[in-house]
Amino acid sequence: MAHGGIEAVLARIDADMPAATERLLDLLRIPSISTDPAYAEACTEAADRIVADLAGMGFDARRADTPGRPMVVAHAGDGAPHLLFYGHYDVQPVDPLALWDQPPFDPVVADGPNGPEIRARGASDDKGQMMTFIEAFRAWIAVHGRLPCRVTVFLEGEEESGSPSLIPFLRANAAELTADLALICDTDLFEGRVPAIVTMLRGLLGEEVTIRAASRDLHSGMYGGLAINPIRVLARILGGLHDAQGRVTVPGFYDGVREMPDAVRAQWQGLGFDHARFLGAVGLSVPAGEADRTPLEQLWSRPTGEINGIWGGYTGAGFKTVLPAEAHAKVSFRLVPGQDPQAIRAAFRAWVTAQLPADCTAEFEGHSAGPAGEMDTGHPAFEAARNALAEEWGVPAAYVGCGGSIPIAGYFKTVLGMDALLTGFASEDNRVHSPNEKYDLRSFHKGIRSWARILDRIAAART
Amino acid sequence: MAHGGIEAVLARIDADMPAATERLLDLLRIPSISTDPAYAEACTEAADRIVADLAGMGFDARRADTPGRPMVVAHAGDGAPHLLFYGHYDVQPVDPLALWDQPPFDPVVADGPNGPEIRARGASDDKGQMMTFIEAFRAWIAVHGRLPCRVTVFLEGEEESGSPSLIPFLRANAAELTADLALICDTDLFEGRVPAIVTMLRGLLGEEVTIRAASRDLHSGMYGGLAINPIRVLARILGGLHDAQGRVTVPGFYDGVREMPDAVRAQWQGLGFDHARFLGAVGLSVPAGEADRTPLEQLWSRPTGEINGIWGGYTGAGFKTVLPAEAHAKVSFRLVPGQDPQAIRAAFRAWVTAQLPADCTAEFEGHSAGPAGEMDTGHPAFEAARNALAEEWGVPAAYVGCGGSIPIAGYFKTVLGMDALLTGFASEDNRVHSPNEKYDLRSFHKGIRSWARILDRIAAART
Numbered sequence: 001m002a003h004g005g006i007e008a009v010l011a012r013i014d015a016d017m018p019a020a021t022e023r024l025l026d027l028l029r030i031p032s033i034s035t036d037p038a039y040a041e042a043c044t045e046a047a048d049r050i051v052a053d054l055a056g057m058g059f060d061a062r063r064a065d066t067p068g069r070p071m072v073v074a075h076a077g078d079g080a081p082h083l084l085f086y087g088h089y090d091v092q093p094v095d096p097l098a099l100w101d102q103p104p105f106d107p108v109v110a111d112g113p114n115g116p117e118i119r120a121r122g123a124s125d126d127k128g129q130m131m132t133f134i135e136a137f138r139a140w141i142a143v144h145g146r147l148p149c150r151v152t153v154f155l156e157g158e159e160e161s162g163s164p165s166l167i168p169f170l171r172a173n174a175a176e177l178t179a180d181l182a183l184i185c186d187t188d189l190f191e192g193r194v195p196a197i198v199t200m201l202r203g204l205l206g207e208e209v210t211i212r213a214a215s216r217d218l219h220s221g222m223y224g225g226l227a228i229n230p231i232r233v234l235a236r237i238l239g240g241l242h243d244a245q246g247r248v249t250v251p252g253f254y255d256g257v258r259e260m261p262d263a264v265r266a267q268w269q270g271l272g273f274d275h276a277r278f279l280g281a282v283g284l285s286v287p288a289g290e291a292d293r294t295p296l297e298q299l300w301s302r303p304t305g306e307i308n309g310i311w312g313g314y315t316g317a318g319f320k321t322v323l324p325a326e327a328h329a330k331v332s333f334r335l336v337p338g339q340d341p342q343a344i345r346a347a348f349r350a351w352v353t354a355q356l357p358a359d360c361t362a363e364f365e366g367h368s369a370g371p372a373g374e375m376d377t378g379h380p381a382f383e384a385a386r387n388a389l390a391e392e393w394g395v396p397a398a399y400v401g402c403g404g405s406i407p408i409a410g411y412f413k414t415v416l417g418m419d420a421l422l423t424g425f426a427s428e429d430n431r432v433h434s435p436n437e438k439y440d441l442r443s444f445h446k447g448i449r450s451w452a453r454i455l456d457r458i459a460a461a462r463t
Numbered sequence: 464m465a466h467g468g469i470e471a472v473l474a475r476i477d478a479d480m481p482a483a484t485e486r487l488l489d490l491l492r493i494p495s496i497s498t499d500p501a502y503a504e505a506c507t508e509a510a511d512r513i514v515a516d517l518a519g520m521g522f523d524a525r526r527a528d529t530p531g532r533p534m535v536v537a538h539a540g541d542g543a544p545h546l547l548f549y550g551h552y553d554v555q556p557v558d559p560l561a562l563w564d565q566p567p568f569d570p571v572v573a574d575g576p577n578g579p580e581i582r583a584r585g586a587s588d589d590k591g592q593m594m595t596f597i598e599a600f601r602a603w604i605a606v607h608g609r610l611p612c613r614v615t616v617f618l619e620g621e622e623e624s625g626s627p628s629l630i631p632f633l634r635a636n637a638a639e640l641t642a643d644l645a646l647i648c649d650t651d652l653f654e655g656r657v658p659a660i661v662t663m664l665r666g667l668l669g670e671e672v673t674i675r676a677a678s679r680d681l682h683s684g685m686y687g688g689l690a691i692n693p694i695r696v697l698a699r700i701l702g703g704l705h706d707a708q709g710r711v712t713v714p715g716f717y718d719g720v721r722e723m724p725d726a727v728r729a730q731w732q733g734l735g736f737d738h739a740r741f742l743g744a745v746g747l748s749v750p751a752g753e754a755d756r757t758p759l760e761q762l763w764s765r766p767t768g769e770i771n772g773i774w775g776g777y778t779g780a781g782f783k784t785v786l787p788a789e790a791h792a793k794v795s796f797r798l799v800p801g802q803d804p805q806a807i808r809a810a811f812r813a814w815v816t817a818q819l820p821a822d823c824t825a826e827f828e829g830h831s832a833g834p835a836g837e838m839d840t841g842h843p844a845f846e847a848a849r850n851a852l853a854e855e856w857g858v859p860a861a862y863v864g865c866g867g868s869i870p871i872a873g874y875f876k877t878v879l880g881m882d883a884l885l886t887g888f889a890s891e892d893n894r895v896h897s898p899n900e901k902y903d904l905r906s907f908h909k910g911i912r913s914w915a916r917i918l919d920r921i922a923a924a925r926t
Contacts, residue, residue: 221867
């Protein structure tokens with residue numbers, strides 16, 4: 001078939017925006033927090049809702065249960081190329097709840113600095129972004145009766161909790177899920193204005209460490225000075241995670257890390273990244289990473305170590321002169337190509353253990369371990385998508401890095417041999433993972449239009 | 464009057480033990496946690512209960528309200544000397560509640576390693592200890608009709624939360640509360656077997672610090688590497704609170720600290736302290752304080768710095784890749800004679816602030832600040848009490864130091880000009896401030912007998 005009907009699809013999208021927005025709000029009302037078992041049923045409800053929606057527009061859609069949260073798998077259209085669209089319906093926890101201006105699962109559309117915005121947990125990450133391609137499918141089918149090529153929708157419900165079921169599921173369903181290209185919608189516009197295709201993604205390694213000392217909590221008046229305090233041990237060890245130049249001190253951490261090609265470095269310099277504006281928007285001013293790296297390198301192409309949570313002893317109102325029996329921290333590392341997550345996990349554990357004083361033990365719990373990803377920009381779909389995005393946004397689309405970890409891109413490559421193209425329409429001011437998350441209505445609207453154009457261009461390029 | 468009737472008093476105490484134990488259990492059922500405002504009413508209930516008990520045995524007793532938790536003040540007897548007995552009816556919080564073998568405010572008497580023991584929060588610290596002198600008064604009055612000298616009972620309800628109302632109350636009621644000597648029951652037997660009079664008490668300074676960075680929580684994927692993480696700042700600063708020899712690194716911290724007199728050092732060496740047994744009882748083996756000090760010095764005569772609580776970021780189940788906006792710690796210092804709490808508070812704050820990187824601020828909340836205390840062992844009551852204790856326990860009583868802070872002794876001296884004698888019958892295995900606190904029934908029984916003997920000896924020595 002001819003794919004010239006893009007203008008009609010775009011018009012249909014514009015006309016359907018009020019209904020599309022209501023559908024997103026309905027989905028945002030479901031508290032599908034994946035990291036907390038208390039919300040397991042809500043995750044299933046969200047998956048069921050999306051399965052019904054896709055089935056209603058003609059997809060062969062099903063909920064696929066796993067030992068954790070369910071997947072959604074749906075198929076429609078035929079003809080080359082076969083495109084797989086990925087998103088995730090699960091969301092981050094909402095604490096600290098007191099800092100939300102409204103209930104996180106009672107979404108509203110209200111005016112924001114960039115025009116109307118949708119406010120709720122998941123509005124941006126990733127329900128709002130995920131619905132951009134689903135709404136594009138709906139409009140395309142409404143206008144043309146069917147999609148311009150074969151499409152598989154694959155949605156996950158454990159992205160915010162380390163995706164424990166993902167690799168087994170990909171392996172068990174490899175034939176069904178292996179397409180010519182994966183399209184992933186979970187990333188940002190560059191500086192909130194330039195459409196961007198991510199070609200470099202950091203990986204993520206999560207570790208939880210518990211330091212134990214005495215067999216019970218002790219009174220610091222009775223034991224203080226003589227008994228080792230595990231909070232002190234934890235602070236001393238983790239306080240040494242970085243050297244004075246901001247480099248991670250774990251031995252072997254930088255093994256395999258490559259310098260950026262000059263061509264990439266030049267393109268990034270051309271982006272004119274305004275780090276003062278970027279940091280200023282959240283009350284900061286000074287880049288805090290490796291002192292000898294540019295701000296974009298610190299964000300996109302250099303590995304990091306962070307303490308994401310720490311707790312021990314008495315943390316309530318008032319004071320308690322306790323020497324606790326144990327202290328805890330959640331530590332994560334953002335990884336770049338060349339770093340082996342499992343090797344770094346082992347190195348971190350050895351580094352902590354080697355620093356333990358007498359009478360202390362360390363126990364580790366491994367969380368997510370996803371490698372970094374680099375995309376093959378030689379794939380013809382990349383140029384098609386760049387052109388489609390430029391048409392919609394009126395400025396050339398950029399190839400960028402991404403500081404975040406979207407391990408799915410790496411797994412698609414390593415498990416299924418499938419390349420991935422990542423683009424998305426979020427902004428860095430969307431407060432994802434924070435209170436008062438939002439998604440600009442403009443991102444939602446132009447995101448849907450962008451996917452319609454990308455679908456049109458990629459299908460045309462291949463047929 | 465003659466004070467020869469001690470044997471009759473001791474017999475009365477022995478006969479009344481079942482009833483005395485029931486009275487203590489009733490008091491332990493009241494959850495008088497002073498540090499948490501949710502338990503303010505329970506504190507008032509505990510004060511009222513004790514006032515009624517004292518009034519019932521003939522004391523002129525009253526509850527004296529303060530801006531915080533109430534005091535109990537009661538008077539009985541006449542004639543020299545005028546003795547003031549101090550204890551506190553408030554208790555520590557109970558968390559972590561899951562580690563208790565029974566509800567902390569549902570006391571039981573059960574067999575323990577040293578015979579029957581009373582198990583509950585406050586069983587030892589300080590309701591059980593406080594009731595030793597109250598039960599001694601009851602027996603004395605039952606046998607003799609009145610006490611052998613003038614006695615004032617002064618009980619506090621804020622000892623576990625920094626005693627904010629204490630100094631104003633002492634000042635406002637100085638005439639009523641100034642006696643010839645204060646007797647304080649909140650300390651231990653030495654090694655659970657030797658009666659001990661504390662002549663050196665460490666002071667306590669509490670500080671809460673909050674490090675703030677970004678204006679909101681950030682996603683470590685989007686900002687990690689570029690944005691400063693306040694947990695990392697807090698860990699680095701507090702991880703440097705001690706040097707490799709275990710000395711506190713805050714500048715000026717050791718200003719004014721004196722070396723122990725040789726005579727005291729010799730007496731302490733003579734105690735034969737078994738630090739391996741002391742630490743081994745709580746699963747430790749190696750003294751963790753200043754490397755060049757003996758274990759007893761580390762516990763009794765050297766100042767310390769400890770992190771009693773730390774928290775920040777995501778601490779729930781699973782993982783959240785957050786860079787939090789703030790991180791917190793509760794830090795305390797045990798102080799020795801010569802150290803000025805307010806000077807050390809200022810030095811700590813300056814030390815933290817000087818280490819803050821760009822974009823970070825520190826906010827401090829001051830908690831308790833009590834100086835260390837040294838007792839005047841030349842007071843004639845000390846020799847009388849030593850002899851009384853030796854009679855009851857069958858071994859010579861020791862003059863010892865105490866690692867804990869009982870700031871009341873310092874305040875009695877500085878505010879009222881009143882000397883204090885501290886003795887008590889707790890054991891270091893009582894798990895005070897920890898889950899499963901207990902008080903040996905033997906401590907309770909012989910503690911009551913000890914006070915009857917001390918009352919007899921001191922009254923006889925002065926008349």
